Amino acid sequence: MAVERLLLGIAGFSAFVCVWSALSVTGAVPRQFLPAPWDVVSRALALTAQPFAGSTLQGHLASSLQRFCYGYLLAAAIGIPLGLAMGWYRWLDNVVSPIFDGLRFVAPIAWVPFAALWFGTGIGGPIMIIFSGAFPPCLINAYRGARFVDRRLIEAAQMLGTGSFRTLTEVLLPACVPSIVAGLRVSAGLGWQSLIGAELIVASAGVGYMMVQGQSNVSTPTVMAGMIAIGIVGFLIDVLLRQTESMINRRRGLA
């Protein structure tokens, strides 16, 4: 089964590359609009060796990842406790939910002008953009975990004489771990997407910035190399979090 799935995956990927190559080779799409796969690969390799727009590809990736980590950790640090508290205390839910439900439909990219204005185009602005992308799933999942926690577990803890603070740390928090981790996974994906979006406009380094510079130099292979790097890194982040998630669920007998 696993082998079959792998083969099908490879087949799909190969077909994609073949169609792409065919379009370039036959000239069905002009080269300046759609660079050939080998042009993109050689450009990506070149970017790892010689700096472009101030830094190499891995340098840009490193500064993107750094921003991502700051914004993501900030979103988790605020979103998870706030979500848990909202799930636990009904009054807080009533206070925060209307504001939150209104704001979460504003796309992260819409915050760009204010992010730049308030926090600058260096490190602060992009962090705010990724925060606005990564925050809602953190909060919503922690909230759902706490709101729909098995009441019997809370009652069991209470009858065992667990105090209210320790009920939070010993029971509520561990009971919510699967939903928190699920939230962190969704949040990482959205955060990574919004970060690149933000870097297209704000920032002076990073993969998004590199792509904008590629665009103004009419270097389509550079833009596409950036896209591929984003895809690969995003995929790796997701794999890492998915592994963590299934490890935690296995331990609980959920998987």
Place this chain on the structure above:
Amino acid sequence: MSGISFENVTRVFTRDGKDFLTLDDVSLSVAEKEFVAIVGPSGCGKTTCLRMAAGFDAPTRGAVRVGGETVAGPGPDRAVVFQQFALFPWKSVADNIALGLRNKRLSRGEIDAKTADAIKLMGLAGYETAFPHQLSGGMQQRVAIARAYVLEPQVLLMDEPFGALDAQTRVVMQEELVRIARLNPRTVLFITHAVEEAVYLADRVVIMTRRPGRIKEIIDVASIRRTQAWDRHANVEDVMDLESFVHLRSHIWRSLREEKGGSER
């Protein structure tokens, strides 16, 4: 000093703006170290009685006292065994049992010793580090009983504890409970809708009416158990074959059937 008393307890639930009278003026007292089982049709409020003794719920009128004190909230002097076990899935067997002891701020050595005793008592040796999902339903309920017993509570509140188990496991657990109750008698309030189980385990069986729940009849099983010497028989099935047992069981069945018939009319 550790009996349970329900004094003119009435409980009204409100749902969608409508009032539902669930318990209507129930008075019952369970003596210290007495085992009382409550049977009754579904929705008669028997679980509500137990939840009020546990402190998860409070009477609309009347009072529930344990050991003379009005119940104000849940606490380790009134350990509960739930039908669905309610074990902490992220804690090992030993950690599930130890949580209540840790809350009492005992020393590490005492916690380990008491946990080990409870594990031995409930036949859980070798499963200390297992997680609940790795155990069968019967074993999970053993953990839940150990978790309750290890606190040496004044009273033990059991809410259909064997209701989720298969028939054979159920019989084994009933025998286990009798064995443990003899080693270490406690005041027990036991909710069930299995009549045989109630007669086999309890000193007294309380039969409740359909909603609104009232006490219909209280049957003294202990005196019959004594005079008919049920305890000579080690196995559930031998006791259940005795004429005196069958007679009691049929009596309770008939009494419950009247209630059931009433609710379906």
